[in-house]
Amino acid sequence: MNIAVCICQVPDTASVIGFVDGKIDRSRVNEVMNPCDEYALEEAVCLKERFEGSIVTVFSVAPISAKEVLRKALAMGADRAVLVSNQVSDPFQTAQVLSSAMSMFYGGELPDLVFCGKHSTDFQNAQVPPMLAAMLGIPSVSGITALSASSERLKVEREIEGGIEYIETTYPALLSAEKGLNIPRKTSIRSVMEARKKTIEQLSVPPCENARVVMSSIEPLERKKICKFVSDEKELIRLLREERSLF
Amino acid sequence: MNKFLVFLEQREGIIKKSSIDIWNSVQELAAVQGNSILSGILVGPADLHQVEGSLFGDGAIFYASDEKFRLYNPGNYVRLVADTMKRESCTSLFFADTALSRDLAPKLSVCLQASLLSGCSIFDAATACGSCGRSVYSGLARASFVPERSFRIYTIMSRATQSSSVSSAHPVVIPLDQCSYIDGEELFPVVRRIVMHQGRPDVAEAAIIIAGGRGMGDANSFELLEKIALLLGGAVGASRQAVDEGWRPHSEQIGQTGKTVAPALYVACGISGAVQHLAGIGSARTVVAINTDPYAPIFDVADYGIVGDVHVVLHALYDALHDFLKRQ
Numbered sequence: 195m196n197i198a199v200c201i202c203q204v205p206d207t208a209s210v211i212g213f214v215d216g217k218i219d220r221s222r223v224n225e226v227m228n229p230c231d232e233y234a235l236e237e238a239v240c241l242k243e244r245f246e247g248s249i250v251t252v253f254s255v256a257p258i259s260a261k262e263v264l265r266k267a268l269a270m271g272a273d274r275a276v277l278v279s280n281q282v283s284d285p286f287q288t289a290q291v292l293s294s295a296m297s298m299f300y301g302g303e304l305p306d307l308v309f310c311g312k313h314s315t316d317f318q319n320a321q322v323p324p325m326l327a328a329m330l331g332i333p334s335v336s337g338i339t340a341l342s343a344s345s346e347r348l349k350v351e352r353e354i355e356g357g358i359e360y361i362e363t364t365y366p367a368l369l370s371a372e373k374g375l376n377i378p379r380k381t382s383i384r385s386v387m388e389a390r391k392k393t394i395e396q397l398s399v400p401p402c403e404n405a406r407v408v409m410s411s412i413e414p415l416e417r418k419k420i421c422k423f424v425s426d427e428k429e430l431i432r433l434l435r436e437e438r439s440l441f
Numbered sequence: 442m443n444k445f446l447v448f449l450e451q452r453e454g455i456i457k458k459s460s461i462d463i464w465n466s467v468q469e470l471a472a473v474q475g476n477s478i479l480s481g482i483l484v485g486p487a488d489l490h491q492v493e494g495s496l497f498g499d500g501a502i503f504y505a506s507d508e509k510f511r512l513y514n515p516g517n518y519v520r521l522v523a524d525t526m527k528r529e530s531c532t533s534l535f536f537a538d539t540a541l542s543r544d545l546a547p548k549l550s551v552c553l554q555a556s557l558l559s560g561c562s563i564f565d566a567a568t569a570c571g572s573c574g575r576s577v578y579s580g581l582a583r584a585s586f587v588p589e590r591s592f593r594i595y596t597i598m599s600r601a602t603q604s605s606s607v608s609s610a611h612p613v614v615i616p617l618d619q620c621s622y623i624d625g626e627e628l629f630p631v632v633r634r635i636v637m638h639q640g641r642p643d644v645a646e647a648a649i650i651i652a653g654g655r656g657m658g659d660a661n662s663f664e665l666l667e668k669i670a671l672l673l674g675g676a677v678g679a680s681r682q683a684v685d686e687g688w689r690p691h692s693e694q695i696g697q698t699g700k701t702v703a704p705a706l707y708v709a710c711g712i713s714g715a716v717q718h719l720a721g722i723g724s725a726r727t728v729v730a731i732n733t734d735p736y737a738p739i740f741d742v743a744d745y746g747i748v749g750d751v752h753v754v755l756h757a758l759y760d761a762l763h764d765f766l767k768r769q
Contacts, residue, residue, distance in 0.1 A: 244707055323542075324545075324546075336540070348629075355457075355637070372691075373699070406556040407558060409584050422745050427762075428765075438727045440706055
């Protein structure tokens, strides 16, 4: 079974996001693997361990600096890592480049399964996985929290507002992973050393269509409020009622 | 002439309140803009009496009432909505930001070659540029996005607000010819069944959220939060720490790796206020924080604060609320 996993890098949560001249200052940002992508990769590696002869390939559309994140993916159990160097500026372009890269890598065939993270923590669009599935022409389910795979069918669960959907689909399919799906393994020193020896394959695909969405501005968001401290619960209720029209 | 289409999402035959809110806000937008026509599309059988009087303004609601559309099926939904968009020459499509729309809208955007703007908190779709703004990078920044295509799709964060009435007119329901969308073949993925958690609103949709963090100490202490949530008709939320400790299910987690919420009232109990948690509550209208540490960062984003042991404060708060509501 050919399993493709899409990963991206995001600023780690402790990073300071600074601004210089209305642009993000990345100099103090430490990039890590997107948390949801770790669930996607873990699930792929678990399936590989179950279905003999499976090959897990990770794909990332990112600058060359993303090699470290791809090495981590190899250390976590991926067999091959592909860095796609095309410049992209919106989720549509990312999905299109991923789709071309997979088509090129698998020689026009479709992988049996594609895993993605539900969304990236920086922009939280959650657009790439369903877009990629639509471009590949395969069914997809977003934000899965449980998967049971047989050689014929995939049974998955996903959280919806106030409940759970139980969904069935066939191969090939794309599944995007949500927290709760599994607990990603820790990499051992040995696996990290072995990953160092593997090559990161580099791929460049023909340029994609124009971006469909452009970020026109970005500015720091000041969240500070002035907190009114109260010592009495009755007083709190009165304030919520009178100042905030609650209850 | 602007032609807008609003997707009215039903779950178990009930039209979602978030969809109704979006319908009403787009209706307001259309009224301000002038020269605009608003239509709706309701996919799957639903109780239309339930929304009588809550959908303001005029316009048509295209209704696909076949049982086959009751459960979400991406293949059938994409075909139905895309064809309706084209047939009615609509240029903008609006969704409430839900689990369903986050799956459906990207697929539709590929099919319609549309610009997709997800999770918009403020939007200006009536203007020529149709831009939308929202917070990014865990709520540390606000960005503005501009669609480049003439077809535009928006998923909009619902805020727990009441829209004011635009007109006394009411939309007309027009049944859709569904024959061409109903074929014998099963299109995967197929939702086999849905299991709903009973009794309480979901944390993503609740107007009042009582959330607990590590400071709650153990799983049992959340019973108190549940009692208060029940009293106020709200939902219980949790910080990542509380979920990772196994005290609460992941579905209640709020923050960067959990849900983004926009309640009218958010009560943070024993939550210190890490950036990752604050990422999920940026749109909460009123924030109350209860914490033993007066220097906890949660107080920097709170409107009201009580410094003290959460258990003691919550017991007193429960009793005070109970008395207060009894007197109402």
